[in-house]
Amino acid sequence: MKLNQLRDLVAIVERGSLRGAARHLDVAQSGLTRSIRNLERELGHPMFERDARGMVLTPMGRVFYQRASSAMNELRRADEEMAQAQGGALGTVVAGLSIMPHLGMLPGALGPFRQRFPGVTLKVIEGLYPAIEPGLRNGTIDFYLGAASQAAPAPGLIAETLFENTRIVVGRKGHPLAAARSLKELSTADWATPSLDVIAAEDLNEVFSRFKLGQPQIRLQANSAMSLLVALAHSDLLTMLPRQWAEFALTQHALQVIPVRERLTAPPIVFLRRADLPLTPAAEHLSDLLKRYA
Structure with a gap:
């Protein structure tokens, strides 16, 4: 062969x-x-x-x-790792990121990464762990950073929990329910879920059930941040997002937080990679930069 x-x-x-x-x-x-x-x-x-x-x-x-x-991905990594270890700045880094690190970590990490590895191509895949797992296992994706899955990581993957997280309720600027201060006041609203990769509807149902409310009326499911942003900005839909959305400058002109009093927990933020496949210097540097903003 x-x-x-x-x-x-x-x-x-x-x-x-x-x-x-x-x-x-x-x-x-x-x-x-x-x-x-x-x-x-x-x-x-x-x-x-x-x-x-x-x-x-x-x-x-x-x-x-x-x-x-x-095998081919491991050979590619070996070639890039040797070149980068000798001062070269070529190669590719493929990172799987959920919504939260896209907004709360990537903006601060991009500049320093581009400065250190200007010739490296960065590929960013938006998604949650279940969708990213096959790429992690076969080596096409270097690492995943984002919301933890309810299921345990696949054998052969190293999981590191970075921090616990919470969520906020988000709607468009001038939303008719903007004055609400409890989840109960929002229980009759129409809702959007931010991903199809995990059973987001069940997750939202669990939040409402925890506070003894009826099932939320889920009217839209979006599998990308852009789809969700457009839907929220141009309708009266509400959603629950990681709290880091409140700090993202590009959405502040179109969206607003509805500050309910309930504490809305979110899945912890985790970092995953293959145990038997060391990261290249460029991938290691990017992961370190992203973790710094955690």
């Missing part, structure tokens, strides 16, 4: 076709075809089948792809 065979298989999966993979790798399609056929012959199983969507992994192909992808 050769490294170029693993590279070729991963490229076909990620690009969805032989043509896309050949263009990405700058090689001939015929060479990719021979590479995959040789790999299949060596493994004794077909890796792909063709359908209207292009090249699709077989069940055995899906099993092998997980290992091949992980």
Whole structure:
């Protein structure tokens, strides 16, 4: 088995076709075809089948792809780590962040990170742990920083709790319920939930149940901060967000906090990475900067 065979298989999966993979790798399609056929012959199983969507992994192909992808990501990291350790400033850092670190940590960390590693490409993925976990496990995502999941982290991941957090009620400027000071006064409002990655509706139901209120009327589910911001700013929907939203300058002109007296707990903020895969110097530096703002 050769490294170029693993590279070729991963490229076909990620690009969805032989043509896309050949263009990405700058090689001939015929060479990719021979590479995959040789790999299949060596493994004794077909890796792909063709359908209207292009090249699709077989069940055995899906099993092998997980290992091949992980191996290629580890080699990429090793190459970048050696270059960065020798003073180089190239490579890629992929960070999975939930809403809270996007608003409360990333703004302060970006400047110093860009100054220290100006040539490193930073990829930021917005999401919660359940959606980020596959990338952490196969090495495509360097680390996750954000709200903890109700489920325990997958085996092989290191979890570090940074701090406990609380939530606030947020609505548009001039919301008709802006004078409310208790959750009970907001119990008949229409609500939005900030993510589809965890069972956000159940989470909001649990908050209302804790204060012996009926189930909230959830009228919108948004799976990105931008979608939620637009919905809140242009409707009478309310939502519960990490308290750090109140300090985010870009939303202060459109949104306001409705200061209810109840203490609204939030999932703790955690940092997760693979135990057996050291971070590159650039990823380590970014994670340290983000933690500093915790």
